[in-house]
Each structure stands twice: as structure tokens, then as C-alpha cells.
Amino acid sequence: MASVVGANAERPLDVGALAAELAERVDGEVRFDTGTRAAYSTDASNFRQVPLGVVLPRTPEAAVEAVAVAAEFGAPLLSRGGGTSLAGQCTNTAVVLDWSKYCTSVESIDAERRRCVVQPGIVLDELNRQLAPTSLRFGPEPATHANCTLGGMIGNNSCGATAQRTGKVVDNIAALEVLLYDGTRMWVGPTDDDRFTAMQRDGGRVAEVYRQLRALRDRYTGEIRRRFPNIPRRVSGYNLDSLLPEHGFDVAGLLVGSESTLVTVLRAELELVPVVAAKCLVVLGFPSISAAGDAVPAILRHDPIALEGLDSKLIHDEQLKHLNPQALTALPRGSAFLMVQFGGDTTEEADARAWRMLHALGVSPHDAAVSFFDEPDRQAELWHVREAGLGATAHVPDRPDTFEGWEDSAVPPDRLGDYLRRLWRLYEEFGYAGDTGPSLYGHFGQGCVHTRIPFDLYTARGVADYRRFLEKAADLVVEFGGSLSGEHGDGQTRGELLPRMFGTELITAFGQLKAIFDPDGRMNPGKVIAPYPLDAHLRLGGDWAPMAAQDVHFRYPHDGGSFAQAANRCVGVGKCRQHTNSGGAVMCPSYQVTHEEEHSTRGRARLLFEMLNGHGDGPVRDGWRSAAVKDALDLCLACKGCKTDCPANVDMATYKAEFLAHHYRGRPWRRPRSDWSMGWLPVFANLVTRLRLTPVVNAITHSPGLRRLAVAVAGIADREIPLLASETLRAWYSRRGPRGDGRRGTVLLWPDTFTNHFHPHVGIAAVKLMEDAGWRVTMPGQSLCCGLTWISTGQLPTAKRVLRRTVRALAPHLRDGGLIVGLEPSCTAVFRSDAFELFPDDQDVRRLRKQTVTLAELLTAHTPGYQPPHVAVDALAQVHCHQHAVLGWQADQRLLTSAGARVERLESGCCGLAGNFGFEAGHLDVSRDCAERVLLPRLRAADTDTAVLADGFSCRTQIHQLDSGGHEAVHLAELLARPLRADRGGGAVAQPGKSRLARAAIAAGLAALGIAAVARAARR
Structure with a gap:
């Protein structure tokens, strides 16, 4: 029995019975478990409220039934889209309806009328992708267009840069199908007098709603016209102005932006706009952001289709975070910039409009303060700079944390410059300004200003200052005739402040509107109207006291050594929920195949945050031992994509390793067998080599009956086990020795476990290639390991011991300034990233980080004038996740271009094998689904003579095992070494002959008998 109060205030809500009834009656997934509730406990705001449970309806009709059940119990209800809201409107102690997994259909498209009907869970980019053949699109496009849902956009009245041309969402809605909490279901839109009269004649609840709305409008018409600011970006408050005669008594427009406080949106009929055929972009530099604001009115006279502003602080933040270099x-x-975009039917037409603007402003495209672009790719690059704003200004190195709160104000565009000056003075008054003060950017053509402010939300005094600042900032924007919110909505952040903008009479009207649709106050209570205080339910706050994470293994050098701060990195922007890997992005492969919040980077970060239980009332009460957190992390592929792709640089692979180390601490017997069989793979492979058992092991793992037994004993998925090489790379090198003139110097080739024991041919090719380039190649004289497999399985004490030993062995070479060349991206990434994060104060580790290079980096940055062998081939490149996240692929691309190869980098993200992940029991389906998203279909469509590049052993293994087209991926070294003349003295790695295979088969039989005996003994 929960303490939540239902509609009947005299009895508490029986959450258990509610969950059971929902599960019985709703066609969908009903989740009241700890992990789900933790994952949905917050959005992208400062607030946190743990939901009662989450329902993922399979259809809008299933959602109707879910609302009916909630109403029977009097349970609060919250309808949620992508969960990226910045004002707290998507977090509540309620039943959460998440539309984004199943209700994602475009139900109809009428290109002639420029309309379509969609379900609320469809993502904006996906909608526009499906609309592409019609040359139409939905106009408003927020910066989160890759992951925001249409339902969320309707709830927020979203805008984006394109609103300069197309307006807000409210301007692009033809009709909505909505459901009231009491079960009333109707389509709403503009309503003329004849339709209104017909409704009243029919009677019933719909007629009653419309009659009350007409009366409300008539009562407050004068006040609406007097108090609603006449600006393009008024998003605050309810859209009572949509009920005015000049707007056609548009009930759909009224409900847009109501943030799930009035109705549940089931479907939407959208108005579409033509795709702009050609565009150009002019970027203008100014001495200050306020000067840029002053220039806005003159530019608006030329009708740009987008007009965005940003200051040099945002640029500096992006430089510090290595974004969009x-x-x-x-x-x-300049110290501030305006991005002005023009459109036309042709590039020449768009360019001409831009030229006319420049002429009117008295500047030339050749001026130092002007940049002009009409190539689509270059324009897209510049827009990434602007769209990265929220993430770029969160968790900036060596800066205080920043937060939402006043990130969304809007004023008349002709007063923008003065407003920016006054706003900065307010920052100075509260100590938020200075060199590390907030950056200012936003939709300047409509007077909307975005920023994140370094509020102190960790102390009681800081929270009090936060409140005082918001109150003063609200008064300031009202003084300018503006809106508290210009895009992100009111929610809880600004709900309490609305009386300052609208006055007592209109706030009364808002309350009466709420009562018409939701008289019992069950729809998203405490938001917009009758709001919770703006400093209540804070995710942090002066009383936040997270569990102390003692004896952490990673040192979290970017978070002050605090695991709590690392877990708190996520700002909820939801980029991890994107459905495509455009631009080579990787994050987040498990979400892309499951569409589960809990299996996104954001969802896992929320669980880790709740695990620290900083408020004492969280759903996750068992700390490091939490089964809920372990389950959420289970499908994390440890791809490290989030380390780079996440705007806040959340590093879930590291957090997972840390969690597993503590989760199994003191109880190693609870670890899955796969942790031992794959975590200790380097030791096992070395042992097999020393005992000369390679043929035996290969025979066991590739004999049908024995293979299944070996898989069962190892506790891994039922898939092909890679063959061990008959001769290791180190053995080959020892037999062959170093060669070449060494005119470039000496490098040490790192013989990682996978190259050394499984694919030595890759290392051999690399040695020959480097020698051909003039380098003398050496290798360690002893068996060493980077510790990767122990890191990825969370066996961190062992990993640290292994890594320390390796660093000691490499120290002489490093101290002499020698380079280390890594061939396996995941192992190379350990040297470049993990080692430093484990031992940030070790000088040899710091040297290791700086002096470890990839093969491509060696042959480009460190081998001036080098021309690689000519390889004029068509190739597809599957870039390893760790290479993308830590090492970068730019050097590879340059080297391949120089070699004459025509290479397409696949936008496939993770291959799905991801080291040990795809071999772990229970992961096979997800592993295959990851590969089937892009990689495997693209390989099946490729010609058989197309080369496939994959530097990662995992990627090559996945392609070998799953590609039905028979492609075998090769390492960069192999591809480039193909034209080189065979090394007469080197020889190839010997393969097992028939006699050796026969001996291996006999040995395998004996081994099988031994294994069977052990199994029988265990059963006894």
C-alpha cells in the first residue's frame, strides 16, 4: 500500500492493485519495478519525482484503457514523449504513459492537402524521413529532432530554429484526438458557430466542455488580449488566445503546450510545409552578444528562414569539449555570431537573398566578420555548432556545473539587445557572470534566449539564491513585454512565476480551464497550474547526501574523483535515444534495438544516480548490490560510444565496470562463468600456447558435440568460438627478428591478446608496413596485457595489477620518448583512456597515454612525407566503437585516401559483438539485432569484391560469423600491406597439418572424456 493519495482523499492509493489491474487489462507493457521507476524519475530538468509505474501501450486504444484503469483508482497520470523536457513537466509521482516504444506510426499522409495523421510516439526525424518522398515535412524542428517525439512536441509547444519560417507547433496542428481523464474522447480543432451549435444540439460531455470553453473565453477575452504578449515566442501559460474568434475557437491550439495537465493526446493531424529546395547560410560576427541582438531587427526585414545567435563562450565550451572542431x-x-539562413527554389535564389541582406547591412561576403556557405554539408556542420548548445554548456571542464532554470526566456526581437544587457547585469548581481559565466545563444530572430546558469543547487543558500534569481528574472522579462518561456514550457520551473506574467485574473482563468478538463486534478498535478514550488522536488538540493562511494577503482579525474558526480553527469538531453547513427555516431546500441529507456545511456545514468540514494526515499535501496542496476547495465555493450557522443560525456562503460567490481566484491562465486572464461582469456590463451595445446583446444571448440560442452562449461552464448592461431605473433617475431633500416626510428608494436593469439597475420602485415615506411619495429620481450578483459568484466583489482605490471615493463621505452603502436582499438583505448582514469597521477601512465598511437597515426602524423602503397579498391569501413570514442578515425581516413582507396564509412554504430558482450549468455539476440540494423544489410548489398575494413577483432569476428554474403573483414594493416612484396625471410603463420589435426582429434577425445568425468563428479 503506497502513501500516494487517490481521487478519494480519505483512502491511499493501492499501487499493487493498480499495477495488477493495468497488467490484466492493458495491451502493452506494465512496469512497476524498481529499475523502471528509477529510470523515469527525472527528465532533463532540475526536478525528481519517482513515478508509481510506467505503461508502454501498444496502441492508442490500449492507452485509453490504461487511462480508464488509472481513473478507476484515482491515480495521477502523466503522458510522456522523449523525456527531454527542461522544466520538470515530464517527472511526477504518477502513472507514466510512455508512447515512444510502440505508438510510432504515421497512420495516413494526404500530400495534396499537406496533412498527415500520426501517433504521439513517433520521433520527428523519423516522421520527416517517411514524408521525404512527398517533398513535405513537419515544420518545427527543435535541436533534439533526432529523438524528440511528436507527442512531446505537442505537449511543450516546441519550436526550434525552423520556427522562424514555420512557427511553433501550435501553428502547425490541424486537429488532435484527445482523451479526458474521465474517459471522454474526441477530435478537436477549429470550431465555427455551425459546428458549435451542432455539438450543443447533440448534448453530452463533449457539448458541456465546449459550452464551458465558450463561456470562459467570453469572460476573459479582454484580459487575454491585454495580458498575452504579442511576440512570436510566447509559450508560457495555456493558449487561451487560441479560443479567440480570430483564431477560429481552436480547441486543438488551446491544448497544445498544456504539458499533459489537461488531456492525453492519442493522435494528431499535422499541417505540413514544403521542403526548402535550396539554402544558404551567412554567419555574421559581432563584438558582443548584445550587439548581435541589436542587429536582429535589420536582418528580419529580409525574411530569413532561420536566425540564430550564439556567443564566443559557447564556442569556447565546444572547444574545451572537442565538439565540432x-x-x-x-x-x-567576432565575439558573438548570428547565423542567418535563406531559402529558395534554387541555390542562386537563396544566395541572391543573402546578398541583398549583406548589401543592406553594408558588408561583403569577403569581410573578416562574414562567412558565407551554400554547400549543404558545410551548412549542416555549422548547425551542429548551434544544436550542441545544451550539451556543450553542461559539465564544461574546470567550470562549475550549470543548470536549467532561466534557459528559455523570450522578448520582442526589437528589444533583444537591451534585454541581453540587462540579463547579464542580473548575472553579475548574483555572481553568475565573469569569465566562466553562462553562454548566451538561442533563436534570436524570435527573441528567444537559451542559457545554462551555474546555480549552486547543492546548498541551502545556493537554492535560496536560485529562487531569488528566478523571481527577479521573471520580473525583468515581464518588464520587456516578454514570456517566461519561449520554447521549453513552464512545468515546475516557471509555473509558480506565471502570476507575475499574466496577473491574478488570468491565473484564475487557467485554473478554471484546468477544472473543465480535469476537475479532480489528476493530470500531471503540480505542473503549470497549482504548481509545486520551484525549489521543491529538486534532483539535488541542499539536503542531497548521496551514498559515499568508498574505494572506487577508477579515479574519475574529470569529476573531482567523485563517482557521484560522474553518475550525475547526465543532463537528460536524450541523444542516446536516437534511432540512427548519422555522422558515424555509436551511442546507444542497446536502446536502438530495444527502444527501452532503461537500456539507454540516460536510463542507466538515472539508475546509478538513484542507487546513490541522495534523498533517502529512492526506489533503489540496496546500493552496489542492486539487482535493478545490474539488470539495466546488463545490456550495456561497453562500446564507449557515450563517452564521445553524449553531450555530457557520460562514460557508461567505465561506470559499468566500476559497478560490477563492487557488486561482486567479496562474493566472486556469484559472478557468471563467462566473467571467468572471457575475463581471464589472456591467461588462458598464454597457458594454451605454452603447453602447446592450441590444436587440442581448436579441435574441442570446433567439434559439434564437444563445442556445445565447451560453451556450457564456459557459460557463454551458443556461437562459434574463434580459432587460436597455430603460431602467435610474438613467436613469429621472435623467430624472424626486427628488420629494416630504421631511418625513422624505433617503435614498439603492442602484441595485444587478440592480435597475438588469434589474428597474428594482422600484426605481421603491420610490421611489414611499418618497416617499409622506415621504422624499426620491436616488441616486448615478455608476455604482457593491457587488462582490457578484466576491465570489461568488472574485475578491476586484477585489471589494475595487470596494468601496473605492463606499465612497469614499458616504462624504459616510454621514458626514452618511444612510441607504442596499437593495432586492436579496444586495447589501444585502454592505454589512451582507461589507464589514465585508473592511475591519473602515475607519470608513466601519462606518458603511455600520450605516446600510444594507432597505425594510421604513426604513418601520418609521425611519418612525414610517407606515401602508402597504392590500393585502388572500393571499401566499406566498420569503425570500432572504441576507435570512434577514444582514438578517432580521421588519420585512417587520410591514410586510405592517400593510398587511393575509395572508402565508405558505415553509419552502423556498434557491430553488436563488442568484445565479450556478444559472447555472454542472454546477449545473442541483441548482438545480432545490432548488426542487422545497418552493418549486415549493407554487406549483403555490397559487391563480393568490395573490401571490408574492420580494425577491431570483435567486428571482424561478427562479420565472419553473421555475414551471409561471405565477406571477410580485414585490418587496415592487411589492406595496405597487400601490394608489398612478400618477405622471403618472414614466412607465414603455419596452419595445422593433417597429422597435427589427427593428433588434435585424439587429444580432444581424451579431453572430452576428462570433461565428462568432471561433469559426472559434479552431478554427484
Whole structure:
């Protein structure tokens, strides 16, 4: 029995019975478990409220039934889209309806009328992808377009940069199918007098709602016209102005932006706009952001289709976080910038409009303060700079944390410059300004300003200052005739402040509107109207006291050594929920195949945050031992994609390893067998080599009956086990020795476990290639390991011992300034990233980090004038996740281009094998589904003579095992070494002959008898 109060205030809500009834009656997934509730406990705001449970309806009709059950119990209800809201409207102690997994259909498209009907869970980019053949699109496009849902956009009245041309969501809705809490279901939209009269004649609840709305409008018409600011970005408050005669008594418009406080949206009929055929972009530099604001009115006279502003602080933040490096070099001179986009039917037409604007402003495209672009790719690069704003300004290195709160104000565009000056003075008054003060950016053409402010939300005094600042900022924007919110909505952040903007009379009207649709106050209570205080339910707050994470293994150098701060990195922007890997992004492969919040980077970060239980009332009460957190992390592929792709640089692979180390601490017997069989793979492979049992092991793992037994004993998935090489790379090198003139110097080739024991041919090719380039190649004289397999399985004490030993062995070479060349991206990434994060104060580890290079980096940055062998082939490149996240692929791309190869980098993200992940029991389906998203279909469509590049052993193994087209992936070294003349003295790695295979078969039989005997003894 929960303490939540139902509709009947005299009896508490029976959450258990509610969950059971929902599960019985709703066609969908009903989840009241600890992990789900923790994952949905917050959105992208400062607030946190743990939901009662979550329902993922399979159809809008299933959602109707879920609302009916909630109403029978009097349970609060919250309808949620992508969960990226910044004002707290998507977090509540309620039954959460999440539409984003199943209700994602475009139900109809009428291109002639420029309309379509959609379900609320469809993502904006996916909708526009499906609309592409019609040359139409939905106009508003927020920066989160890759993961925001249409239902969420309707709830927030979203806008984005394109609103300069197309307006807000409210301007692009033809009709909505909505459901009231009491079960009333209706389509709403503009309503003329004849339709209104017909409704009243029919009677019933729908007629009653419309009659009350007409009366409300008539009562407050004068106040609406007087108090609603006439600006393009008024998003605060309910859209009572949509009921005015000049707007056609548009009930759909009224409900847009109501943040799930009035109705549940089941379907939406959208108005579409033509795709702009051609665009150009002009970037103008200014001495200050306020000067950029002053220039807005003159630019607006030329009707740009987008007009965005950003200051140099945002640029500096992106530089510190290594975001959009190529695009940043294209900016003109200035300390602030306006990005002005024009459109037309042709590039020439768009360019002409831009030229006319420049002429009117008295500047030339050749001026130092002007950059001009009409190539689509270059324009896209520049827009990434602007769209990265929220993530770029969160968790900036060596800066205080920043938060939402006043990230969304809007004023008349012709007063923007003065508003920016006054706003900065307010920052100074509260100590938020200075060199590390907030950056200012936003939709300047509509007077909307975005920013994140370094509020102190960790102390009582800081929270009090936060409140005082918001109150003063609200008064400031009202003084300018503006809106508290210009895009992100009111929710809880601004709900309490609405009386300052609208006055007592309109706030009364808002309350009466709420009562018409939701008289019992069950729809998203405490948001917009009758709101919780703006400093209540804070995710942090002066009383936040998280569990102390003692004896952490990773040192979290970017988070002050605090695991709590690391777990708190997620700002909820939801980029991990994207459905495509555009631009080579990787994050988040498990979400892309499951569409589960709990299996997104954001969902896992929320669980880790709840695990620390900083408020004492969280759903996760068992700390490091939490089964809920372990389950959420189970499908994390440890791909490290989030380390780079996440705007806040959440590093879930590291957090997972840390969690597993503590979860199994003191109880190693609870570890799955796969942790032992794959975590200790380097030791096992070395032992097999020393005992000369390679043929035996290969025979066992590739004999049908024995293979199944070996798989069962190892506790891994039923898939092909890679063959061990008959001769290791180190053995080959020892037999062959170093060669070449060494005119470039000496490098040490790192013989990682996978190259050394499984694919030595890759190492051999690399040695020959480096020698051909003039390098003398050496290898360690002893068996060493980077510790990767122990890190990925969370056996961190062992990993640290292994890594320390390796660093000691490599120290002389490193101290002499020698380079180390890594061939396996995951092992190379340990040297470049994990080792430093485990031992940030060790000088040899710091040297290791700086002096470890990839093969491509050696042959480009460290081998001036080098021309690789000519390989004029068509190739597809599957870039390893760790290479993408830590090492980068730019050097590879340059080297391949120089070699004459025509290479397409696949936008496939993770291959799905991800080291040990795809071999672990229970992961096979997810592993295959990851590969089937892009990688395998693209390989099946490729010609048989197309080369497939994959530097990662995992990627090559996945392709070998799953590609039905028979492609075998090769390492960069293999591809480039193909034209080189065979090394007469080197020889190839010997393969087992028939006699050796026969001996191996006999040995395998004996081994099988031994294994069977052990199994019988265990059963006894």
C-alpha cells in the first residue's frame, strides 16, 4: 500500500492493485519495478519525482484503457514523449504513459492537402524521413529532432530554429484526438458557430466542455488580449488566445503546450510545409552578444528562414569539449555570431537573398566578420555548432556545473539587445557572470534566449539564491513585454512565476480551464497550474547526501574523483535515444534495438544516480548490490560510444565496470562463468600456447558435440568460438627478428591478446608496413596485457595489477620518448583512456597515454612525407566503437585516401559483438539485432569484391560469423600491406597439418572424456 493519495482523499492509493489491474487489462507493457521507476524519475530538468509505474501501450486504444484503469483508482497520470523536457513537466509521482516504444506510426499522409495523421510516439526525424518522398515535412524542428517525439512536441509547444519560417507547433496542428481523464474522447480543432451549435444540439460531455470553453473565453477575452504578449515566442501559460474568434475557437491550439495537465493526446493531424529546395547560410560576427541582438531587427526585414545567435563562450565550451572542431574553424571574426539562413527554389535564389541582406547591412561576403556557405554539408556542420548548445554548456571542464532554470526566456526581437544587457547585469548581481559565466545563444530572430546558469543547487543558500534569481528574472522579462518561456514550457520551473506574467485574473482563468478538463486534478498535478514550488522536488538540493562511494577503482579525474558526480553527469538531453547513427555516431546500441529507456545511456545514468540514494526515499535501496542496476547495465555493450557522443560525456562503460567490481566484491562465486572464461582469456590463451595445446583446444571448440560442452562449461552464448592461431605473433617475431633500416626510428608494436593469439597475420602485415615506411619495429620481450578483459568484466583489482605490471615493463621505452603502436582499438583505448582514469597521477601512465598511437597515426602524423602503397579498391569501413570514442578515425581516413582507396564509412554504430558482450549468455539476440540494423544489410548489398575494413577483432569476428554474403573483414594493416612484396625471410603463420589435426582429434577425445568425468563428479 503506497502513501500516494487517490481521487478519494480519505483512502491511499493501492499501487499493487493498480499495477495488477493495468497488467490484466492493458495491451502493452506494465512496469512497476524498481529499475523502471528509477529510470523515469527525472527528465532533463532540475526536478525528481519517482513515478508509481510506467505503461508502454501498444496502441492508442490500449492507452485509453490504461487511462480508464488509472481513473478507476484515482491515480495521477502523466503522458510522456522523449523525456527531454527542461522544466520538470515530464517527472511526477504518477502513472507514466510512455508512447515512444510502440505508438510510432504515421497512420495516413494526404500530400495534396499537406496533412498527415500520426501517433504521439513517433520521433520527428523519423516522421520527416517517411514524408521525404512527398517533398513535405513537419515544420518545427527543435535541436533534439533526432529523438524528440511528436507527442512531446505537442505537449511543450516546441519550436526550434525552423520556427522562424514555420512557427511553433501550435501553428502547425490541424486537429488532435484527445482523451479526458474521465474517459471522454474526441477530435478537436477549429470550431465555427455551425459546428458549435451542432455539438450543443447533440448534448453530452463533449457539448458541456465546449459550452464551458465558450463561456470562459467570453469572460476573459479582454484580459487575454491585454495580458498575452504579442511576440512570436510566447509559450508560457495555456493558449487561451487560441479560443479567440480570430483564431477560429481552436480547441486543438488551446491544448497544445498544456504539458499533459489537461488531456492525453492519442493522435494528431499535422499541417505540413514544403521542403526548402535550396539554402544558404551567412554567419555574421559581432563584438558582443548584445550587439548581435541589436542587429536582429535589420536582418528580419529580409525574411530569413532561420536566425540564430550564439556567443564566443559557447564556442569556447565546444572547444574545451572537442565538439565540432571542423565547423568552429569556419566561423568569422567576432565575439558573438548570428547565423542567418535563406531559402529558395534554387541555390542562386537563396544566395541572391543573402546578398541583398549583406548589401543592406553594408558588408561583403569577403569581410573578416562574414562567412558565407551554400554547400549543404558545410551548412549542416555549422548547425551542429548551434544544436550542441545544451550539451556543450553542461559539465564544461574546470567550470562549475550549470543548470536549467532561466534557459528559455523570450522578448520582442526589437528589444533583444537591451534585454541581453540587462540579463547579464542580473548575472553579475548574483555572481553568475565573469569569465566562466553562462553562454548566451538561442533563436534570436524570435527573441528567444537559451542559457545554462551555474546555480549552486547543492546548498541551502545556493537554492535560496536560485529562487531569488528566478523571481527577479521573471520580473525583468515581464518588464520587456516578454514570456517566461519561449520554447521549453513552464512545468515546475516557471509555473509558480506565471502570476507575475499574466496577473491574478488570468491565473484564475487557467485554473478554471484546468477544472473543465480535469476537475479532480489528476493530470500531471503540480505542473503549470497549482504548481509545486520551484525549489521543491529538486534532483539535488541542499539536503542531497548521496551514498559515499568508498574505494572506487577508477579515479574519475574529470569529476573531482567523485563517482557521484560522474553518475550525475547526465543532463537528460536524450541523444542516446536516437534511432540512427548519422555522422558515424555509436551511442546507444542497446536502446536502438530495444527502444527501452532503461537500456539507454540516460536510463542507466538515472539508475546509478538513484542507487546513490541522495534523498533517502529512492526506489533503489540496496546500493552496489542492486539487482535493478545490474539488470539495466546488463545490456550495456561497453562500446564507449557515450563517452564521445553524449553531450555530457557520460562514460557508461567505465561506470559499468566500476559497478560490477563492487557488486561482486567479496562474493566472486556469484559472478557468471563467462566473467571467468572471457575475463581471464589472456591467461588462458598464454597457458594454451605454452603447453602447446592450441590444436587440442581448436579441435574441442570446433567439434559439434564437444563445442556445445565447451560453451556450457564456459557459460557463454551458443556461437562459434574463434580459432587460436597455430603460431602467435610474438613467436613469429621472435623467430624472424626486427628488420629494416630504421631511418625513422624505433617503435614498439603492442602484441595485444587478440592480435597475438588469434589474428597474428594482422600484426605481421603491420610490421611489414611499418618497416617499409622506415621504422624499426620491436616488441616486448615478455608476455604482457593491457587488462582490457578484466576491465570489461568488472574485475578491476586484477585489471589494475595487470596494468601496473605492463606499465612497469614499458616504462624504459616510454621514458626514452618511444612510441607504442596499437593495432586492436579496444586495447589501444585502454592505454589512451582507461589507464589514465585508473592511475591519473602515475607519470608513466601519462606518458603511455600520450605516446600510444594507432597505425594510421604513426604513418601520418609521425611519418612525414610517407606515401602508402597504392590500393585502388572500393571499401566499406566498420569503425570500432572504441576507435570512434577514444582514438578517432580521421588519420585512417587520410591514410586510405592517400593510398587511393575509395572508402565508405558505415553509419552502423556498434557491430553488436563488442568484445565479450556478444559472447555472454542472454546477449545473442541483441548482438545480432545490432548488426542487422545497418552493418549486415549493407554487406549483403555490397559487391563480393568490395573490401571490408574492420580494425577491431570483435567486428571482424561478427562479420565472419553473421555475414551471409561471405565477406571477410580485414585490418587496415592487411589492406595496405597487400601490394608489398612478400618477405622471403618472414614466412607465414603455419596452419595445422593433417597429422597435427589427427593428433588434435585424439587429444580432444581424451579431453572430452576428462570433461565428462568432471561433469559426472559434479552431478554427484
